[in-house]
Amino acid sequence: MNKPAPQDTDALLKRLEELEAENRELRAKLHEQVALSEAKALHYAAAGREYAQEMSSANARIETLKDTRSSLQASEKRLEESETRARASEKQLRQIADNLPALIAYVDADQRYRFNNHAYVSWFGRTPESLYGVSLLEAVGETGYERVRPYVDTALRGERTRHEWWAPLPSGLKFVRSEYIPDQRDDGSIAGFYVLASDLTESKRSQAALAESEARLRLAIDAGRMAVWETDTATDTIHSSPELNRLLGFEPDASPSSAEIRSRYAPGEREKVRRIAAEALRRGERHAETELEVRWPDGSQRWLLLRAEMSEIENGIPRRTIGVALDITDRKKAEEHQQLLINELNHRVKNTLTTVQSIATQSLRNARTAEEARDAVEGRLFALSRAHDVLTRENWDGAFLSEVVQQAIEPFQNHGGERFSVSGPDIRLPPRIALAIAMAIQELGTNAVKYGALSNAKGCIAIAWTVLEEAGTPHLRMTWEETEGPAVVEPKQRGFGTRLVERSLAQELNGSVEINFAPKGVVCTINAPLAES
Structure with missing residues (x-):
């Protein structure tokens, strides 16, 4: 085998170191990735658990919202129904209002x-x-x-x-x-x-009208001096009032019993009142009217006009009666006085006609000519008329003597100056005596013009009177005395005027009349009782 070259070994070692470095780096990254993955896994697991919780909570909220929605819908429905009822109630209240x-x-x-x-x-x-x-x-x-x-x-x-x-x-x-x-x-x-x-x-x-009506009624009652009264048959009571007390003679604040009130009735008046009421009821009427005479404790007589309305009638008997009482005492007295005047007038008319007839007959019988008869009749009728005028002004209730005398001598005042002297107290005479004296003065004046003090320019006449008591009765003593006239010679035959004065008028006066033909002048003396009887 060939031994590499040194430079190749270094390069290989270097490369090997590089690979080891890369390997370490990769293992570090891998370790980092593993750690990161574990962290992420933990995170995701936690997030998942949180999400699950949130989902559970959300579902719960959803259910709650669903329940709330249902509740809200029910409430909304009830609200709508309430609003409907409220609108109906408001409408009803509006209609009522x-x-x-x-x-x-x-x-x-x-x-x-x-x-x-x-x-x-x-x-x-x-x-x-x-x-x-x-x-x-x-x-x-x-x-x-x-x-x-x-x-x-x-x-x-x-x-x-x-x-x-x-x-x-x-x-x-x-x-x-x-x-x-x-x-x-x-x-x-x-x-x-x-x-x-x-x-x-x-x-x-209405209240004002009623108050005004009541005020007018009260004024009418007060002005008419009337009293309102009421009776209760069941309890036998009479409800009095100050006005009724006054009419019956009680004190205004008194409370008289029924017996005390009826004690003021004149005898027979209670029975009369009952009879009047019963007659009205038999006619089917509820109203009755009658006059009631009452006697006050001082003995004075009073008259009341009763007007009543009966109600609650059972078996012909009114349980309740209400009415008014009016004092008619003055009216009754006026009626009595009026009747007296009527009777007096009838008497006076008859007497006047008799006097006129006598005047006419005697004047015509004693007159020498028609003109003389006419003058005599006219003068006497005028005297009678003037006396009647005086009495008429006084409603034939009498006249004052001074006025009767002045009226009677007035026609003779034109015979020159103040020929008359008149004196005496002011006396009021009954009609009968006033007429008689007026006629007497007329006859005496006529005779004075013809033959006595008024037949010349200086004659005078004195008329005087006084009142004397004779046998307890007032008497009028009156004199007519002529002076300064022609010498007087008593006539052999008395004329109608003299006879009228001495006889007829004396009889009318129910007294005495005396004419004395004294030489210095005629003197006439009248003596008459002043009592009307």
Whole structure:
């Protein structure tokens, strides 16, 4: 075998070293790769385990999500159903609110409307939709807002408030009762308030009309001096009042019993009242009217007009009766006085006709000529007429003697100057005596013009009277005295005028009349009782 050359051996050794180095490097890399692979295997194993855990967790979450989704779907369905029911309930509540005869609204803390019912259309002329978000000030106007502002502030402080007022609305003036109810949150803050307003205009006007009617009734009752009364047959009670007490002569604050009230009835009046009521019921009427005579403790007589309505009638007996009592005492007295005047007038007319007949007959019989008869009749009738005028002005209730005398001498005053002297107290005479004296003065005056003091230029007549007591009765003593006239000669035959004075008028006066033909002048003396009887 050939021995290599040294240079080949070195190269081979070098190459061998290189291969060993490469081998070591490869083994190192291999060892590194093995270590890396083991690390990766461990990593991947750990990652796989983590992934498996994550997958398991994900699956669990997926299942949870599936359960949650199902739950959410169920909740969503329930929510939809709740919303449907809420919308139906809201619609129903809206219908109810819209059909209520009142304003219903919700106002938030900023004083803006968040709900209004349909009543706002008729009250404000605006729909609920157009009012949503509108402020109170804008909706009701400045005047209305200033009126309700204190109550709004009170409601926003959490206090419930109510007030009544005349509200100036676009639909007109309304009397409104408004109530504000606070809406309080759980934390105590106020979210707004509810508004409930009712239109009380008609009620207010009815109340005002009723109050006015009651006031007129009270005024009528007071002006008419009437009293309202009520009886209860079952309990035999009469409900008195200050007005009824006054009419019956009790103290205003008294509480008289039924027996005490009936004790004021005049005898037979209770039976009369019962009879009147029974007759009305038999006619099928519930109203009755009668006059009731009562006697006060002082003995004075009073008259009441009773008007009553009977109710709750059983077996012909009213359980309850209510009525009014009117004091007609003055009317009854006036009626009695009127009847007296009518009787007096009838008497006077008859007497006047008799007097006229006598005047005419005697005047015509004693007159020498037709002209003389006419003058005599006219003068006497005029005297009678003037006396009647005086009595007519006094409603035939009498006349003052001074006025009777002045009227009687008036026709003779034109015979020159102040020929008459009249003196005496102011006495009021009954009609009968007033007429008689007027006729007497007429006859005496006519005779004075023809033959006595008034037949010349200086004659005078004095008429005087006084009142004297005779046998406890006042008597009138009156004198007619002529002076400064022609000398008087007593006539051989007395004329009609003298006979009228001395006989007829004396009889009418129920007294005495004496005519004395004294030389210095005629003197006539009248003495008559002043009592009407």
